Amino acid sequence: MERHLSSSSQKKITVVLPGELLSRLDEIVPRRARSHFIAEAIEEQLAIAEQSAALEAAAGSWTDEDYPHLRTNQDIDRWLGELRASWIIPTEVADE
Numbered sequence: 001m002e003r004h005l006s007s008s009s010q011k012k013i014t015v016v017l018p019g020e021l022l023s024r025l026d027e028i029v030p031r032r033a034r035s036h037f038i039a040e041a042i043e044e045q046l047a048i049a050e051q052s053a054a055l056e057a058a059a060g061s062w063t064d065e066d067y068p069h070l071r072t073n074q075d076i077d078r079w080l081g082e083l084r085a086s087w088i089i090p091t092e093v094a095d096e
Contacts, residue, residue: 015038025037
């Protein structure tokens with residue numbers, strides 16, 4: 001999920017890092033690539049945090065009473081198998 005920002009939309013900030021973390025960064029990332037590397041790491045962590053928040057917000061919205069056909073792992077496996085089977089295009093149709 002890489003985003004390219006124009007230089008006009010970029011902002012400079014000051015960040016304090018633990019010495020050990022900065023040493024690890026220095027070993028792997030060239031100085032001129034730090035901003036890009038850190039921006040990507042922040043993007044990844046924000047995506048995880050946003051997904052976690054969405055999952056928390058959705059918690060409890062699924063009930064077994066609403067989906068009695070999906071109560072067990074076997075029920076879910078069967079349903080997924082049926083769903084995935086519908087994605088397969090028969091060979092004779094695909095070759096036409």
